[in-house]
Every structure is written in C-alpha cells, then in structure tokens.
Amino acid sequence: MDLILSHINYWVAIALMMIGFYALIARGNLIKTIIGLNIFQASVFLLYITFGKVSGGTAPILQKNTELYSNPLPHVLILTAIVVGVATTSLGLALVVKIYESYGTIEEDEIAKLDAQEEN
Template sequence: MTFTAHFNYWVAMALLTVGLYIVIARGNLVKKLVGLSIFQTSVYLLYISAGKIIGGTAPIIAEGLRVYSNPLPHVLILTAIVVGVATLALGLALVVRIKEAYGTIEEDEIHSQDEEP
C-alpha cells in the first residue's frame, strides 16, 4: 500500500478532528459554529474523494470521454452544502439571541449566569 492510497481520507479525518476539537474545547459560540462547519466540510471531502476515479472526469456526458467520476456523492454533497449554510444561519441567529439575553457568547459566563438565582 502506498502513501497516497488513503491520503485524501486521512486529511478528511484530520479536518474532522480539528473541527471536533474546536467544538469541544472552545467556549465561544461563534468559534464553535466555525468548528462545526469545518467538521461538515471534512465530510464533503470524504464523500467526494470516495467518488473520484483516477483518470475519470466530471460527470457531464460528452463525446470522446468514457470514464466519469461517480455523480451520486456530488448530488448528496451539493444539497448538503446549501442545507449546511441554512442550519449555520439558524445557529448564528440563536447566538445573536443568546447575546441579547445574556450579554455574552462565552459558554462559561452563560453557565455562571444561569447558576445565580
């Protein structure tokens, strides 16, 4: 097995780990959402990498071309991206409301405010 055989997948996993780390370790809610979107894009990379065929081309049928990459992951990820931004916007809207209610978007400060009677 060569180094390149799984390199794309490993980078996807590394990005996923980075995203996961930001979501767990950071208290700032906006930063958490950025981490979540990194997590999400790593999944895009994973799917699209799996659909690639070496020597293939984009799945738009044309004369003179025979090998096409798999179109199915493209369809799934294309819609996932747009759904992703819509849910990101929903998360950000919640963050804005939290800021208005608590005056902060740091998780620790929100918790300490909740514990006060």
C-alpha cells in the same frame, strides 16, 4: 509514497474532522463552536467526494469521445448537503445573536455563571 498518496485524502478528512470536533468540545466561545461545526461538515464533504473520484475520469457531464466519468452520486448528495449546511449555520448564528442580546456574552462559562446567579 504510494501508500501516502492513496490514503492522504482520507487522513486529511479525518484530521479536519477531529479539528472540528476539538473546536466543538473544547472551546467555550459559541462562534468558534459553530465554525468548528462547519469544519467538521466540510471534512465529511471531502470524504464523500474522494470516494467518487475515478482516476483518469472526468467530471460527470456527458460528452462525445469520453468513456470514463467520476461517480456522480456522491456529488448529488453533497451538493444539497452544502446548501442545507449554510441554512443550519445561519440558524445557529441567529441563536447566538439572541443569546448575546439576552446575556451580553457569547462565552459558555459566563452564560452558565449568569444562569447560576439568577437561580440563587
């Protein structure tokens, strides 16, 4: 039980990463792919924040009578990564809208079929 409790966050982070990875490589729908990318991203955030936790510590905001704080550095890294993540997601979604407007579909295989038709 101790082993599970001490590693569960790493394993869940890996499981989520693999779920996102699967959505990226196996699904042809472009929106599903972007959501997979988001899940992948969030799992990396979880991994970093898990590293920063000190058991018995509190949030890294200095106050009197507290000695033990969790590590603030992963928090800084991930804070900016989240906002950059939404920026890249919106850029990806803009590309999806563009693709939909010129092909009429957001399924990868149909787009490839239309491209092949155009070449012939």
